Amino acid sequence: MRQYLARRVLQAAVVLGLVSLAGFSLLHLAPGGPAAIYAMSPTMAAEDLDRITRELGLDRPLHVQYLSWARGFLTGNWGRSYRDGRLVLEVITDRVPATTVLMLSAFTVAVLLGLAAGIVSAVRQYSLFDHLATSLAMVALSIPTFWLGLMGIYVFAILLRVLPPGNIGTVGADFSLPDRLWHLVLPAGTLGVVMVATWSRYTRASMLEVIRADYIRTAHAKGVAGGAVIFKHALKNALIPLVTLAGLQLPLVFSGALVTETIFTWPGMGRLFVDSIGYRDYPVLMGLLMFTALLVVLGNLVADLVYGAIDPRVRLA
Amino acid sequence: MSVAHALDQPMAPARPERLSRIVLSRFLRHRPAVVSAVVILLLGLSAALAGHLGLGDPLHIQMSHRFAPPLAKGHLLGADELGRDVLSRLLHAGRISLTVGLAAMAVTVVIGAALGTVSAYFRGMVDAALQRLTDAMLSFPPIYMLLALAAFVRPSLGSMTAIIAATSWMDIARMVRGQMLSLREQEFVVGARGLGASGARIMAHHLLPNTVGIIAVAATLSVARAILLESYISFLGYGIQPPLASWGNMLNNAQSYFASAPWVAIFPGVMITLAVTSFNFLGDGLRDALDPRHVESRG
Numbered sequence: 128m129r130q131y132l133a134r135r136v137l138q139a140a141v142v143l144g145l146v147s148l149a150g151f152s153l154l155h156l157a158p159g160g161p162a163a164i165y166a167m168s169p170t171m172a173a174e175d176l177d178r179i180t181r182e183l184g185l186d187r188p189l190h191v192q193y194l195s196w197a198r199g200f201l202t203g204n205w206g207r208s209y210r211d212g213r214l215v216l217e218v219i220t221d222r223v224p225a226t227t228v229l230m231l232s233a234f235t236v237a238v239l240l241g242l243a244a245g246i247v248s249a250v251r252q253y254s255l256f257d258h259l260a261t262s263l264a265m266v267a268l269s270i271p272t273f274w275l276g277l278m279g280i281y282v283f284a285i286l287l288r289v290l291p292p293g294n295i296g297t298v299g300a301d302f303s304l305p306d307r308l309w310h311l312v313l314p315a316g317t318l319g320v321v322m323v324a325t326w327s328r329y330t331r332a333s334m335l336e337v338i339r340a341d342y343i344r345t346a347h348a349k350g351v352a353g354g355a356v357i358f359k360h361a362l363k364n365a366l367i368p369l370v371t372l373a374g375l376q377l378p379l380v381f382s383g384a385l386v387t388e389t390i391f392t393w394p395g396m397g398r399l400f401v402d403s404i405g406y407r408d409y410p411v412l413m414g415l416l417m418f419t420a421l422l423v424v425l426g427n428l429v430a431d432l433v434y435g436a437i438d439p440r441v442r443l444a
Numbered sequence: 445m446s447v448a449h450a451l452d453q454p455m456a457p458a459r460p461e462r463l464s465r466i467v468l469s470r471f472l473r474h475r476p477a478v479v480s481a482v483v484i485l486l487l488g489l490s491a492a493l494a495g496h497l498g499l500g501d502p503l504h505i506q507m508s509h510r511f512a513p514p515l516a517k518g519h520l521l522g523a524d525e526l527g528r529d530v531l532s533r534l535l536h537a538g539r540i541s542l543t544v545g546l547a548a549m550a551v552t553v554v555i556g557a558a559l560g561t562v563s564a565y566f567r568g569m570v571d572a573a574l575q576r577l578t579d580a581m582l583s584f585p586p587i588y589m590l591l592a593l594a595a596f597v598r599p600s601l602g603s604m605t606a607i608i609a610a611t612s613w614m615d616i617a618r619m620v621r622g623q624m625l626s627l628r629e630q631e632f633v634v635g636a637r638g639l640g641a642s643g644a645r646i647m648a649h650h651l652l653p654n655t656v657g658i659i660a661v662a663a664t665l666s667v668a669r670a671i672l673l674e675s676y677i678s679f680l681g682y683g684i685q686p687p688l689a690s691w692g693n694m695l696n697n698a699q700s701y702f703a704s705a706p707w708v709a710i711f712p713g714v715m716i717t718l719a720v721t722s723f724n725f726l727g728d729g730l731r732d733a734l735d736p737r738h739v740e741s742r743g
Contacts, residue, residue: 145580153592269720271675274713281702381585386676400588404595412592420583
């Protein structure tokens with residue numbers, strides 16, 4: 128086990144190294160490079176541009192720049208934002224709570240609804256409910272999140288006027304929980320739809336596999352009540368492989384959150400990323416790419432470890 | 445009639461059913477997939493014939509028709525903020541979106557199949573390196589990666605196709621690699637090796653053809669993914685640029701016109717959903733038809 132852990136951590140470190148290399152070359156090999164934003168300004172003289180390039184260290188060879196960035200990254204110095212000179216790590220951590228709230232609430236709703244729909248679908252396979260649920264799940268996986276958000280705003284904020292069209296809370300008002308929750312409904316619901324679809328599909332597939340197992344037939348045969356078989360015997364085992372889904376889903380949830388935050392002017396990391404692209408704010412972009420990739424790698428590692436811990440049949444070696 | 449042929453006659457009914465017919469009949473049993481195939485055909489036709497349906501120029505600006513509602517002033521689906529015909533724009537946008545979807549799929553398949561094959565063939569260090577690269581690429585949230593790429597290149601059909609493919613090949617590479625690793629241990633490959641076939645010949649003639657099924661399924665699903673990704677990037681303003689219409693960029697300013705002209709926001713999204721759902725269902729149906737062992741579709 129310890130050996131497995133060591134190997135996985137090492138692998139994760141290698142992957143993160145590659146991630147940083149990929150991200151860094153991506154941003155720095157782009158036409159114009161990091162200084163492009165200054166070059167676009169009409170008041171910028173050529174010598175000023177040279178000076179800025181020198182001051183930012185952008186005239187050095189790429190590998191020197193990368194190494195100095197990597198050293199800083201490892202020691203917690205992620206550079207300063209080009210936009211307002213604040214520390215990148217600070218800029219990012221400011222946005223983490225809003226994204227966390229959004230993703231966690233969408234996740235909770237999605238897991239609960241997805242499990243329920245998946246269980247019913249599996250128990251009543253090929254029933255009308257099953258056909259409807261699986262088809263709806265496929266449509267939900269195919270709807271562009273931004274459009275779903277727009278339609279949500281149109282129906283609930285403009286036609287029915289029951290929910291606010293955006294923002295994390297009423298502008299200018301003091302913090303209040305009901306107000307925050309009221310603002311959370313539409314964004315979390317929008318982000319949750321794709322996740323519900325994935326969870327119900329996986330739950331259904333996993334349950335179907337378990338239901339056919341011999342020990343379920345045995346439970347039925349010895350007279351265990353139907354509900355008890357499903358919830359006590361089948362569900363427990365069907366849930367085990369779903370643990371890894373939480374980790375696997377993370378990149379897509381970050382993507383969905385970015386779009387959702389943009390539509391609902393939600394002050395999270397995704398919106399920060401979109402804004403930073405507009406400003407060509409390379410240090411922040413690089414920081415966000417690394418930060419999200421780090422969370423994805425860690426998420427998958429944790430999911431795999433939990434999977435090994437709760438399923439005695441899985442030997443992690 | 446030769447003797448051999450005569451002997452052949454009574455044998456005919458015993459001949460096993462042809463594989464293609466089995467696959468076809470299994471596919472036809474998947475009703476959503478059949479409907480989707482028809483929808484895709486119609487979408488393709490309407491996009492191809494967009495200029496010949498008498499719908500008018502999708503770029504023709506007519507301020508007197510600004511925000512004409514559906515069915516008014518000769519606009520079946522209404523007009524947008526510049527009085528352009530929404531239906532005509534939808535069909536022309538379909539050309540762009542479907543082209544990007546199909547082209548990105550083709551490039552994705554080539555990259556994925558090539559890297560997967562190389563991984564499975566060389567194994568060892570090459571495989572380990574490619575696997576870690578795949579892990580790294582899978583660690584980026586796709587939209588983050590795409591936006592970062594799209595923002596720094598001049599947007600065009602070609603560049604959109606390239607960056608979507610550059611960030612989508614990982615799944616196919618993984619699947620092709622896995623399939624090949626298991627195939628190469630099977631008897632027919634051992635047999636071919638015993639007959640003296642070279643490594644490259646075994647790869648090209650014995651292994652790759654056996655991955656066509658899973659590649660076809662993955663390719664279909666990757667069209668859906670590419671159409672969706674193109675719409676995200678274009679919606680955020682870094683994809684196909686106006687006045688050229690794509691389903692994504694038709695929604696650019698939709699949020700500002702909600703109250704007065706909801707149809708401008710509704711129809712492009714319907715088209716995206718329709719196209720993406722159809723390709724997803726088609727992929728599902730193909731999987732059921734091509735892989736008899738696969739009972740339930742997952743993720």
